[in-house]
Amino acid sequence: MASMRDIKRRKSSIQSTQQITKAMKLVSTVKLQRARQNAEKSEDYFHAMYSTVQSILGRTGSLEHRYLKPGEGGKKAVIVITSNRGLAGGYNSNVVKLITRGELKDEDLSIYAIGKKGKEALQKNYEIKADYSYVIEEPAYADAMAISKEVLSAFENGEISEIYLAYTGFKNTVVHVPTLVKLLPVEVSEETSGKTGEAVKEAEDDNRAPMNFEPEDEEALDMIIPKYVTSLIYGGMIEAVASENGARMQAMDSATSNAEDMISSLSLLYNRARQGSITQELTEIIAGANAIS
Helix, strand or coil: CCCHHHHHHHHHHHHHHHHHHHHHHHHHHHHHHHHHHHHHHHHHHHHHHHHHHHHHHHHHCCCCCHHHCCCCCCEEEEEEECCCCCCCCCHHHHHHHHHHCCCCCHHHEEEEEECHHHHHHHCCCCEEEEECHHHHCCCCHHHHHHHHHHHHHHHHCCCEEEEEEEEEEECCCCCEEEEEEEEECCCCCCCCCCCCCHHHHHHHHCCCCCCCCCCCHHHHHHHHHHHHHHHHHHHHHHHHHHHHHHHHHHHHHHHHHHHHHHHHHHHHHHHHHHHHHHHHHHHHHHHHHHHHC
16 A cells, blocks of 8 residues: 555645646636637538538539549648647547548648647658648638638649548537548539439529529639638638537546546545554554553
């Protein structure tokens, strides 16, 4: 059995750690409230942009456009959104697993890292094309636009053939879903594509006419798709920040509860050791008194 001094030191160390985890939980709770509000505000636009582009392309049939077909050669770019700090449970590792254990081949990937933790985990086996870790602290639409401009330029120049976004989707405080989305080339979902005949009639009945472009479809897509990519990147960052704070709040809450359990166990162990020490002292005193008499 450990000595009372060792138990006391261990208990004091855990109490100090508990104070830290409790403080971190409170900070994460406050940050989560603000991040959740931002995520809820942008959620409608985020998903509406995706569904709108899918709807547009679904009603235009087959268009010949550089954003609608994979580039010839080049690597697949993955924009990976993680955090700059740890202590958030499996938040960062779950996003990294989308890359390391997913369907994308390792040798074909080029990583655009948003967040130091993702960069550190992936740089050993993957090419880090660019590092935007600073933008995840305070996500801004301008930052998403700059990232979008760079990856689209690489796509147009043939440096990359496809663009993916890996982030953690925010459902609620306790549910966060690691998600991998293909940004380019834009693929029309099965639900949207192939709508002819009766589907077109239903669309007309709902005052949704077939898609026409003015002046030209290529010029319209040149404007729409960059905004689409930018919006998805920005939405991914906003949801990732909310998920990060939610995951850290849960992790710190669990750590605080575990520390409380350990402190209770150590207190019981300390009391037993103290009782044993007192009993031993009493036994020695009684034995000494009997020897004298």
